[in-house]
Amino acid sequence: YQRRVHGVIQAVQGLLNHANALVRKKAIMAIHAFFKIDSMSIGSDHKIYRSALCDKDPSVMGASLHLIYDMALADPDEYKDLVPSFVSIMKQITEHRLSREYDYHRVPAPWLQIKILKLLSVLCFEDASLSEKSFEVLLEAMRRADTGLNIGNAVIYECVKTITYITPNSQLIEAAADAVSKFITSTNPNLKYLGITSLSAIVRIDPKFAVQHQMVVIDCLEDPDETLRRKTLELLFAMTNERNSEVIVARLIKFLAAAQDNYLRADLTQRICDLAQRYCRTRHWYISTINSVIELAPKHIRDETVQGMLKMIAEGSGDDERADEEFRIHCVTTYYDMLTDEKNYSDTMYRIISWVIGEYGFLFTHKPAKDLIDRLSDLIERTFEDTETKGWILTALMKLCSQRAGNDTALKSQIQELLAHFTSHKSTDLQQRGHEFKVLLSFPDTFMQCLPIDGCCEDLEVDRELSFLNSLVSDCLDRGYNSYQKKDLRAGDIKTTIKYDAYEVPTEMRRGDEDGISVLETPAESLEPKLEVRQRVWGPKQDEKKESDSTITKEQSDEEEEYVPSTSTTTTEKKEKEKKPKKSKKEKELKALFGSLESSVDAPAPEVEKKKSKEEKPKKEKDKDKEKDKDKDKEKKKSKDKHAAPTSPVSPSSNFDSYDSSLGLTRAGSITSNTPSSPRAHTTPEKKKKKKKKKK
Numbered sequence: 001y002q003r004r005v006h007g008v009i010q011a012v013q014g015l016l017n018h019a020n021a022l023v024r025k026k027a028i029m030a031i032h033a034f035f036k037i038d039s040m041s042i043g044s045d046h047k048i049y050r051s052a053l054c055d056k057d058p059s060v061m062g063a064s065l066h067l068i069y070d071m072a073l074a075d076p077d078e079y080k081d082l083v084p085s086f087v088s089i090m091k092q093i094t095e096h097r098l099s100r101e102y103d104y105h106r107v108p109a110p111w112l113q114i115k116i117l118k119l120l121s122v123l124c125f126e127d128a129s130l131s132e133k134s135f136e137v138l139l140e141a142m143r144r145a146d147t148g149l150n151i152g153n154a155v156i157y158e159c160v161k162t163i164t165y166i167t168p169n170s171q172l173i174e175a176a177a178d179a180v181s182k183f184i185t186s187t188n189p190n191l192k193y194l195g196i197t198s199l200s201a202i203v204r205i206d207p208k209f210a211v212q213h214q215m216v217v218i219d220c221l222e223d224p225d226e227t228l229r230r231k232t233l234e235l236l237f238a239m240t241n242e243r244n245s246e247v248i249v250a251r252l253i254k255f256l257a258a259a260q261d262n263y264l265r266a267d268l269t270q271r272i273c274d275l276a277q278r279y280c281r282t283r284h285w286y287i288s289t290i291n292s293v294i295e296l297a298p299k300h301i302r303d304e305t306v307q308g309m310l311k312m313i314a315e316g317s318g319d320d321e322r323a324d325e326e327f328r329i330h331c332v333t334t335y336y337d338m339l340t341d342e343k344n345y346s347d348t349m350y351r352i353i354s355w356v357i358g359e360y361g362f363l364f365t366h367k368p369a370k371d372l373i374d375r376l377s378d379l380i381e382r383t384f385e386d387t388e389t390k391g392w393i394l395t396a397l398m399k400l401c402s403q404r405a406g407n408d409t410a411l412k413s414q415i416q417e418l419l420a421h422f423t424s425h426k427s428t429d430l431q432q433r434g435h436e437f438k439v440l441l442s443f444p445d446t447f448m449q450c451l452p453i454d455g456c457c458e459d460l461e462v463d464r465e466l467s468f469l470n471s472l473v474s475d476c477l478d479r480g481y482n483s484y485q486k487k488d489l490r491a492g493d494i495k496t497t498i499k500y501d502a503y504e505v506p507t508e509m510r511r512g513d514e515d516g517i518s519v520l521e522t523p524a525e526s527l528e529p530k531l532e533v534r535q536r537v538w539g540p541k542q543d544e545k546k547e548s549d550s551t552i553t554k555e556q557s558d559e560e561e562e563y564v565p566s567t568s569t570t571t572t573e574k575k576e577k578e579k580k581p582k583k584s585k586k587e588k589e590l591k592a593l594f595g596s597l598e599s600s601v602d603a604p605a606p607e608v609e610k611k612k613s614k615e616e617k618p619k620k621e622k623d624k625d626k627e628k629d630k631d632k633d634k635e636k637k638k639s640k641d642k643h644a645a646p647t648s649p650v651s652p653s654s655n656f657d658s659y660d661s662s663l664g665l666t667r668a669g670s671i672t673s674n675t676p677s678s679p680r681a682h683t684t685p686e687k688k689k690k691k692k693k694k695k696k
Contacts, residue, residue: 005034005038005041005042006041009031009034009042012027012030012031012034013027013031013048015027016028016051016052021055021056021057021059021060024057024060025057025059025060025063028052028060028063028064028067029063031049031067032063032066032067032070035067035071036070039071039074046071049064049067049068049071050068050082052064052067053065053068053082053085053089058098058099058102058109058112061089062109062112062115065112065115065116065119066115068082068119069115069119069122072119072122076122076123076125079123080123080127080130082123083120083123083124083130083133084133086116086119086120086123087120087133087134087137089112089116090113090116090137090141091137091140093108093109093113094108094113094137094141094144096108105147105149105151105152106147106149107149107151107152107155110145110151110152110155113145113155114155114158117138117141117155117158117159117161117162118158118162120134120138120162120166121161121162121165122165124162124165124166124167125165125166126167127166127167128167130166131166131167131169132167134162134166135169135171135172138159138162138163138172139172142155142156142159142175142176142179145159146179153183153191153194156179157183157194157197157198159176159179160176160179160180160198160201160202161198161201163175163176164176164201164202164204164205168205168206173202173205173206173209176198176202177202177209179198180198180209180213181195181212181213182195183195183198184196184199184213185216189225189228192220192223192228193225193227193228193231196217196220196228196232196235197231199217199235200231200234200235200238203235203238203239207239207241210238210239214239214244217232217235217236217239218232218236218248218251220232221233221236221251221255229255230264233252233255233268233271236248236251236252237271237275240275240279241279242279242281245275245276245278245279246285248275249272249275249289252271252272252275253272253289253292253293255268256268256269256272256293256296256297257296265297265300266297266300268297269293269296269297269300269301270300270302272289272293273290273293273301273302273305276289276290277305277308283312283317283327284327284330286312287309287312287313287334290305290309291334291349294345294346294348294349294352295346295349298346298347298348298349299346301348306348306351306352309352310356313327313328313331313356313360314359314456325363328360328363329360329363329364331356332356332357332360332361332363332364333366335352335353335356335357336357336364336367336372336375338353339353339357339375339379340375347384347385347389350379350384350389350392351389351392354376354379354389354392354393354395354396355392355396357372357375357376357396357400358376358395358397358398358399358400359399359454359456361396361399361400362403362453362454369400369403369411370411373397373400373401373411373414373415376393376396376397376400377397377414380393380394380397387427387429387430388429390427390430391427391429391430391433394422394430394434394437395433397415397418397437398433398437398440398451399451401415401447402440402447402448402451402452403451403453415437415441416438416441419437421434422434422437423435423438
């Protein structure tokens, strides 16, 4: 593509100095199209395109703004020196120095103003000196564009966006806030959308301007327009602080309860949890907020949120132990009340309930331990979406037994009855927990050490050297076991590389018989069953072939009867089989070597044919006499045809499907001649039969 543009770009650049303004405008547009496809295609020297800003025709200048804007996005520092030029162009436009043909509803060149404002927001970003040069132009543009028309509102909206991008100025921000208030209070939903979008940009600079519009923004959450509601949510997240967090979060939870879109619910759930964690004024409010979110959207709650809430309950503030204990008692009471409710909660909520009651159930002195255990026992018998939830409940029962059961035999017997079901559960995790629980019940002291009271925040001491195994290792070494060596120090080179060479093809296959003698075996292909292909015989010979085949199959079936297994055999059959002589080893070897070849024989053996021919002689002689009579009749007909037909070239129709009585059907398309000179004309059927007899 660069080669194609390279051959055209010089000609297009030459048209920038054309006398016709329309040609100059089209040349700028063509260069802009080249730049969009490949930025390097128009060259590195862009001074030619800057001169288009000073063109006498405003249309050429307007076309060059689009090209310079795209080039400024790629490299803003190179075009910052053009800010004074853009400011002067903006002044001329706002002062109506352009002709009236560029006005739109009494607004001078609104699209040129919008493009220049976008250029100023890019070039003046985080640059105080350049931003000061544009303050006056922005105020004047906002004042003149306030006509109450849609095109004027578009210019004002672009001015507000530019004010939020450049270095902030109090006078400009106040003017932008006044313009935004008109948008928000309007009954037109499009203007409300512009106002909320503009206010979300102003709030990033100074949040105080959003306070006066707080209730109006919250009312927008109930607007029937879906796009307006979503844009309002983004504004609420930007407006939230420590003072208004409770009000905004409560309104967002109310909106979550009515939302139907899954993507919107997932986004809302995540944002509410983030706001509750960021602006958490009290721990009680945080717990109640997360609980209400879990009830409304349990599928969209992340595991990190649940772990963070449990960590807050376990660790507490760390400053006041008494306050932390009261907070934990409040949590246990809250979740115990949820167990007594008739509501059906999600698996996530039941996991939190079981963990809190199991970890801090000893603080709940209002009810006996039996009541808590009964509640959890009833809960574990329910059906859940995930069997892991039952694992959480079973662990909570283990903690309660170690903390409050003590020597209560009635409670232990009740729990053992419950464990009888889980020791044989299909889930391996529940099986393991059930067996561990059952064993720990018989060792109360070990039970207390494994599950101490309030032991979730205790630091575990891990013996990384595994010194408790030293005695076992020394005993094994004394018995003669080898000591452990690292992989690098082990004897012998272990090849871990993959072998890419192909294995050698085996020439012979060996098989062991019953006595352990290795016997050569034919390849596996020969042992596979094969179809018997028999040649089709035309005429009366077909009957002879059928009779010979039937005798062969009878003999083969007699030989193979010994190898056919039978499921139900009578006593007489067993006695007959016992009387038959057993085959010797040689016969077995011969059967293994040549048994597969017997089934693949197409023609019968010569000896079998001789026996059959002797038995079937009378039948064959009768058939031969009949054939002779038929042949004589055919010879008479042929002799008549020869004397009657003259010697002439063969017609095309005689070349196909001709019939020979001695040979059967001929191939289609073979040419046969009846002239006396052909060798077949002198050979009679009787001579052919004599030749066949001699061959036999």
